[in-house]
Amino acid sequence: KTPECPSHTQPLGVYLLTPAVQDLWLRDKATFTCFVVGSDLKDAHLTWEVAGKVPTGGVEEGLLERHSNGSQSQHSRLTLPRSLWNAGTSVTCTLNHPSLPPQRLMALREPAAQAPVKLSLNLLASSDPPEAASWLLCEVSGFSPPNILLMWLEDQREVNTSGFAPARPPPQPRSTTFWAWSVLRVPAPPSPQPATYTCVVSHEDSRTLLNASRSLEVSYVTDHGPMKHHHHHH
Template identity: 25%
Template sequence: MDVECPLIPVPLQVNLLTPPCEGDSSPVLELICLLWDFTPNEAKVEWLVNGIKKDLPGTVYSSAEGTNGLFMGQSRVNISRESWNKEDVYTCKVSHPALSTDYEMRNASKCIPTDRCDPRPVEVFLYPPSLEDIFVAHNTTITCLVTNLETPSNLEISWSRGSKGTLDVVTGKPVQQQNSTYSVTSILRVCAEEWKSGEQFTCTVKHPGIPSAITKSIHKTKATNLQAPSVYVYPPSADELSLQEVATLTCLAKGFRPSDIMVTWTQQGRPVSQETFINVGPVQDTAEKELNYFIYSKLSVLTNEWQRGDIFACVVGHEGLPMTFVQKSVDKASGKPTAVNVSVVLSDTEITCY
């Protein structure tokens, strides 16, 4: 007695063929959505223009069974060159019983520049707060960046948080990139203490150009085995000062864990411009058994500012420090650095949590 084996669905593969980027001046162009290696023969193809479903003229779908027992299909549509030239985005939306998501989508638009002929998928990146915001401002932001959008139309960005607390969200306007795709940034404002507590924050992105919502989550990892940095500040060398040009001060923070650290400078008690100093690191110190980290910072000032006795301070922020910060200052008169654990304010803005 013959036993009929149940049909096992096989998901399809999809590709969208577009007109040549150059050399074709026809008033009517053709797009072809190719499907292959799928079973059962139950694929459904829809076309969207700028994210909206359209019944396009000349739409033809056909399918056939291949020698391997799987099916192939194609949907062909005609579009106007005028629409193509103004960079309308065409989407081939395919649904099939074997797909793990509701549908597969492929987008196409005019190739300006040529890398649009091979568009990259929409990507979502979630960025944690800056250390300056955490240590200094006490207010901080988490950033959700969406890139490679063929069109920003019908983009949805939403936020959620583990505590179910209030959401203070600012979403910027779409920005067109050099490759003619768009990016959009959404910012969630939170208190630094909420971030440091380990609460989870989630950004969810929906767009016609992606088959299903993209969800990214982030939270601060609880640090274990904290180790506070030791901080050393070095004045300019006599040889350098003799040139009467630039005076270089150096700050070394070493022996700390984890690697998250903030190093900045003040002059006469005021923050210096970020253009005046360079940080190198943090770098893991392989010479130590504990594999702690170190970082160098180099501040460049005018020689006469050093010679007149201005006080310069290297300010280091790290969660292993007793009061979050240590400030080590040096000037020409003292001749040697002095250190104090402080809770400093490096911002002119009032410290209030959102």
């Protein structure tokens, strides 16, 4: 506590996080997290409404957490079926605290959404010398809102996210839709056998998962001779 500000208390802040695309796609659930941050939360209480009614289940209350800077936080989590959220149901979180009027936050799924229309997977460059790496570029376009999930699979196994970097989707020029891309670095030689790399794209408005695959094969001519890269495209 500084002398200029002896009795500073942090005003209460309340936040509502809307569902992540991972949840919508991989679990078929829409998960909302409402959390409040402040200096004294022991009387704070978070409540939910779904389409104006109190939900009968699916609410999980978090414990009060204390942080090193003296603030506290508390959260509540609401899980709904994805279909309910897709249908345009409104979700409201209300913070009730004796010292404040109720603070309400409302989430609505963005309307006029467009599913992605185009997905391409290209080999960017094999490095010279070929021992170094190859890069695969996955691009997806024509979607709105910009909330999208790009994942990579290597022979049907999920690639650890540290191996690739997705970009924030910028709006497409002269268009209301967005595009996104991700680059995967493939260390060479991946293996003497061809490995198939798949880019999987899920978007909240799409009924299907889009995917595109490409196999990279490395062949050895001799132990010390030149290595050849062959790239097959499906």
